[in-house]
Amino acid sequence: MIEHRDKIRYALYGIVCIAFVVSYAITNIAIFLLFALFFIDKKNKIKSKLEFIKNNRLIWLYLCFFCAQLIGLLYSENLNEGYRRVTVLLPISFLPAIIMAEKINAAYFKKLQSFLQIAIPMIFIFLILIHLLYDKRAMSTFVHFTANEKLGVSQFYLVFILLIPFKVSYINLKNNTSKIINGSLLALSLALILVMGNKTTIVLLFIIALGLLVRHIKNIKKAILFIVSMCVLGFTSYNLPIVNERFGILLKTTDFDVKTVITKNNFTITKNTLEHRFLINYLSFGEIIEALPFGVGTGDVQDILDEKYKAINFKAAILGQFNNHNQYFSEFFKTGFLGGILFIILLFGINRKAVLSNGFALPFTALFTISCFMESYLYRQHGVIIFAFLIPLFLNHRIDVTKEY
Structure with missing residues (x-):
């Protein structure tokens, strides 16, 4: 099996990308097979990979960010929600490490690109x-x-x-x-x-x-x-x-007057998602400041947001149980300066690596960084896969560009 592990590994990469669209269960299975495959290797190669993980700052930032969620769990009142949040974020603790520590096989990566280039649109x-x-x-x-x-x-x-x-x-x-x-x-x-x-x-x-x-x-x-x-x-x-x-x-x-936006959303279920985000950020900002420096806890953010929605009768948010819709606010809300600053440093690190590479990962890291102002990507498992799988995968691989366009 060891002699075919590269072929198996890149096949699993492809399965994760395809299953991302149609089945999260298959995605989960492929991810944990990647974890097992990491240790199905020659002893000297496993040792070399573990040494790489030990000395890679970006991997440690991912791990520290996950640990911040565990720390926030310690002072959460809603432990059930806290455990659920940590479970969703679990791939962050190991997936970037096992992807980035593996040796690159340029030939198989090229085949993977060609496959995904056709399979995903189909x-x-x-x-x-x-x-x-x-x-x-x-x-x-x-x-x-x-x-x-x-x-x-x-x-x-x-x-x-x-x-x-x-x-x-x-x-x-x-x-x-x-x-x-x-x-x-x-x-x-x-x-x-x-x-x-x-x-x-x-x-x-x-x-x-x-x-x-x-x-x-x-x-x-x-x-x-x-x-x-x-x-x-x-x-x-x-x-x-x-x-x-x-x-x-x-x-x-779109209105940007707070009283007008509150009144509109109090009377009816509106469809203006920008106003929804504006109002959610407005409602959560005071709570974030009040909860600093430690945050409210990994499991308590949604409970507090739901209370704020009910206080002003924010109909769309109450019905949809809207999360923070801002990953930066979400991290400061959950774990204060620890999680918020770690998240920003981690994003800076992945974007810096993307810029210093030949740019294949840059559209993914840039879009993720910008979109985190509008969406809480790490609230759902698909967002975690983008953050912990897709971005590390393309940060770790380069495509030779022979000509400038």
């Missing part, structure tokens, strides 16, 4: 066809009905898995590899990302396109290409019902 197309033809529902309800209700996965998480074929196709185009095939897969991946209707991702894509335009402004051909790309992206986004609806609600109904 899974989404299959799900869309079932949604349209079998469930007989409109495309505009795909995210809400198929992704959220049937699969139990938010579009916030699915965007990250779609970034894999998007990034692989983009890099292949930079290397002038099979332009028609990779161009088609790039366009398909982008279309699927837009179908998710994630406002943060769409805005980030525009910023990236604008940055590339500025970078290549002196090259007429490339400048025109990026201008056309931005126009196509804008036109496509505008004509997708889910994107049009979400940005329409955002632009037409």
Whole structure:
């Protein structure tokens, strides 16, 4: 088995990425098989891997961050919720270490990229066809009905898995590899990302396109290409019902006066998610400051938030039992300065490593860092997999880019 362990390891990486969309149970099984496989190796290699873990600061930051959650559990009043939070975060304690300590096999990683570049879009197309033809529902309800209700996965998480074929196709185009095939897969991946209707991702894509335009402004051909790309992206986004609806609600109904927002959400279940986040942050900020320097405990945040929602009759939050929707606030809320500062340092560390590499991991780390202002990613298991599996996997592997685009 040892002689085939690299092949098995990369196969398990692929299973985690695919199962991420369709089955968290399979994802869990693959993760713990990776843990077992770590120790199925020659003694000298196991010793070398453990030595690497011992001396790697980023791995220690992950471990310290998990330990902060355990410390917060010690003074939690709601121990059942605290245990549940710690259980969800458990992969953070070992997954980054066993991924980053393994020796890179460039050949198998290249095969993994090629597989995911095709398999991930095909899974989404299959799900869309079932949604349209079998469930007989409109495309505009795909995210809400198929992704959220049937699969139990938010579009916030699915965007990250779609970034894999998007990034692989983009890099292949930079290397002038099979332009028609990779161009088609790039366009398909982008279309699927837009179908998710994630406002943060769409805005980030525009910023990236604008940055590339500025970078290549002196090259007429490339400048025109990026201008056309931005126009196509804008036109496509505008004509997708889910994107049009979400940005329409955002632009037409957003208020930033606290009393107005409270009144609106007191009388009805509103759909403006930006206002929801604004109000949640407003309600939690005072509690966070009051609970410093230690926080309220790993298991008590939701109870306090639910009390604040009921106090102002925040209908949508009461019905949906909204979490903090801000990972930075969440960490300071739970474990005070210890967890909050560790989380920020950890994000700085992974982004620094992403920048110093050849950039394959950068879209994942950048999107995660920005989106944590809008979403509590580590509240759910899918977010933990992004943080503890996807990001370390792509931080640990590089793709050779032979030509600048």
